[in-house]
Amino acid sequence: MRLDVVTIFPEYLEPLNVSLVGKARARGQLHVHVHDLRAWTYDRHNTVDDTPYGGGPGMVMKTEPWGDALDSVLADGYEAGSREPALIVPTPSGRPFTQELAVHLSERPWLLFTPARYEGIDRRVVDEYATRMPVYEVSIGDYVLAGGEAAVLVVTEAVARLLPGVLGNAESHRDDSFAPGAMANLLEGPVHTKPPLWRGRGVPDVLLSGHHGKIARWRRDEALRRTTAHRPDLIERCDPKAFDKKDREMLSILGWEPDPDGERYGRFWRRTDGVEE
Ligand code: JEH
Secondary structure, three states: OEEEEEEOOHHHHHHHHOHHHHHHHHOOOOEEEEEEHHHHOOOOOOOOEEOOOOOOOOOEEOHHHHHHHHHHHHHHHHHOOOOOEEEEEEEEEEEEOOHHHHHHHHOOOEEEEOOOOOOOEOHHHHHHHHOOOOEEEEEOOOOOOOOOHHHHHHHHHHHHOOOOOOOOHHHOOOOOOOOOOOOOOOOOOOOOOOOOEEOOEEOOHHHHOOOHHHHHHHHHHHHHHHHHHHOHHHHHHOOHHHOOHHHHHHHHHOOOEEOOOOOOEEOOOOOOOOOOO
16 A cells, blocks of 8 residues: 655654554555655745635645645656555544544555645645545544644554554454444453552452353453443444343443333433332
């Protein structure tokens, strides 16, 4: 896979030299090219921004540097033999970046990222390249960043670990939470390793018991506990048929019951006023 990143802060992408992504590059599984947008400015001040039409706060990134940069990077990639680029545009108004999208992008041969600063890029740039290639405007979460570079690091790491041969067998992603089609889309419970006693804190006995059935059940209960506490939306989204008898027992202990039609789980169905229904 080939990755190109065009940015006014190439140093911000230094983490791509490290760890999983850095190793994938060293092994030749990933070819990363980071470009300084200011190389495609031709005025004394290397200007990349201007005031917004229609008024309002902040500055907007200009069309011409982006257009020249993207034309040049695309020409270079095609010359090097790459095919079918996809343009990834981080923006607070993008579609949510999910594991499903990471899987989809990991199947493409060439990703081109345009992390912006200021209030973003003049709309005409995205509209222009959308006539030539698939464009994915993505947001990595509901909070406001100062620019798109951190999102590029996030998307790149999520995609790179899915490439064939990038993860070792030990850290294989066959049962990733959030994987599309995963039967039980629950958060993971806690994990432990040696020593068995640390600062007076032991490891749950069941994990030392060697009883694989009981361990699996405990892990499932902890996953349900964690998911109801941190991501109730994941429980509400589940088909109740995905829960076995022991799951339903645990969910009941945690205050979750099927709705009156048995279609969905929720916390709000049970009366709390003591009146029997
Ligand atoms: C931020 C690319 C380029 C800041 C504010 C505004 C929000 C309220 N998950 C993510 N958060 N932020 C970004 C992102 C991703 N991916 C992101 C970026 C750029 C990505 C420039 N910025 C800074 C920036 C405008 N505000 C957006 N609104 C109501 C939710 C208020 C307006 C634009 C750009």
